[in-house]
Every structure is written in structure tokens, then in C-alpha cells.
Amino acid sequence: MLRPLNNKCLAVVCLSLIFILTFGASAHRQDFRVTDASLKADNERLSGPCPLKAAFNGYITANGPGTVKYTFTRNDGATGPSYEMEFKEAGKQAVSIDWTLGDAGALPHYVGWQAIKILSPNELKSDPALFELTCLKETPPQNKRQSAADKISSLLALGGEPAQTTKGQFIACPVKETRTEITTPLPQPWWNTPQIGNLERVSVQTIGGNPTLVCEYWAYGRTVSIMRRFPEGATDCTAEGNGFTCH
Secondary structure, three states: OHHHHHHHHHHHHHHHHHHHHHHHHHHHHHOOOEEEEEEEEOOOEEEEOOOEEEEEEEEEEEOOOEEEEEEEEEOOOOEOOOEEEEEOOOEEEEEEEEEEEOEOOOEOEEEEEEEEEEEEOOOEEOOOEEEEEEEOOOOOOOOOOOOHHHHHHHHHHHHOOOEEEOOEEEEEOOOOEEEEOOOOOOOOOOOOOOEEEEEEEEEEEEEOOEEEEEEEEEEOOEEEEEEEEOOOOOOOEEEEOOEEEEO
16 A cells, blocks of 8 residues: 555655656746946046037846847937847846937027836836037137139039030038928927938939939938929939939
8 A cells, every 4th residue: 555655655756756847947037137227428528519429338238048128318308229039148238329319599508318118028228318419609720721713622512513525514401411390389398309311312203294403311310302404404413422424
């Protein structure tokens, strides 16, 4: 009568060990988490001709191997895309982000912050990385005299007027970067931060049935375009560099 009892005891012990090992391994896997996140502005007090670029660097710390999903948040309410970071073991990994803003007329002074927001395996947010930005008027270089040809070239580049070349007329996009902002009146206490967008590409499109020169800039996560018709007498234009060559 003792043998069946011993067999039953042995079976119970084995099942208990299997349960403990399985539960322990599962608990170990589920225990992966981010334990710390930190972000700091490279320069907490920026000043100079605007727009200025505020750069931020920091790190994310995890307690073991696994995948971390995170994003960046800002004081103006904007949230960046989500990113993934793979940890092969416990430790920390570096992250970085930058923010270009400021306008001598519309936004000469600004105080803001960015922060890291952990999305998974657990939710966590770093302390805000504070910065202050002040736009300064650009001082023109002294004792530098432009030749007549240089002045004409500058005016053509800024104004987008056609310049004769061996290939035909060259029409440059009027500006290298644009300031884009929401002009709709906003109720208090809402406000908007102007975005500075660089020239991304040029193209020739048909708009309203007419061939059109289009300069495309990047702002607010989308393309913002400025455009004009073909110059008088031109029948064909091709996109080239920062403008168009027309014949």
C-alpha cells in the first residue's frame, strides 16, 4: 500500500517543480522594464541669428534584454514618431533629438522643453529638458564690398527672377527656407510655434491646366509649396538644383 502513495507524491512533486519553473521563467520575461530615462539640452541658453537648432541628448536604461518603444514630447503639445530600441542585456543606450525654431520678428524669445516618453514595456517619462532661446540681429560683415555682378546675382537668387545661361533662363526658388505658421486667430490660452522649413525639392506640375513651377518646403511634418507660372515666352521648363531652366 505504500508504493502507490509514493508514486502519487512523486507525481505531485514533479508537477509542482514544473509549475514553479514555468511561472518563474514567465515572471522573469514579464519583468523586463525601463528603469530610467533622461534627456538634457546641449545648450540650455541659445542665442544668435534665428532660426536656431536646439539639440538634446540623453539615454534610456533597461533592466534586461527586450524591446523598448519610445517617443519625444514637447511643451507645445507636439509628439514625434515612435521609435524602437533593442536591448541585448541590462544597461543604457543613447538617444538624441533636435528642434529648429525662432524668428527675429515673430518669435524672438522662447522658453521650452523636450522629454522622452516610454511607451512600452512600461510607461515612464523623463524630466523635461529645459532650454531658452534668444534671437539676435545678424550683424553684416564689415569692410566687405560686393561687386556689381555679386549684387545682381544675389538679387536674382532671392527674387527668383530669370537669369540667362547657356542652357536658357534659370529661375531660382525665391528663398532657401520658409517660416510656416497658423494664421487663424486662436482663443486664449492656445498658441502656435512657427516652423522653419528648408527647400526640399523642385518640380514642374500642371495646376489648373497650366504648367507651373513648384518649390516645395518641409514644415509641420508635411510639404508646403510656393509656385508660379512659366516665364513669358517659355514653352518648356525642367527642375534643376534649387530652381528651373526654361526655354
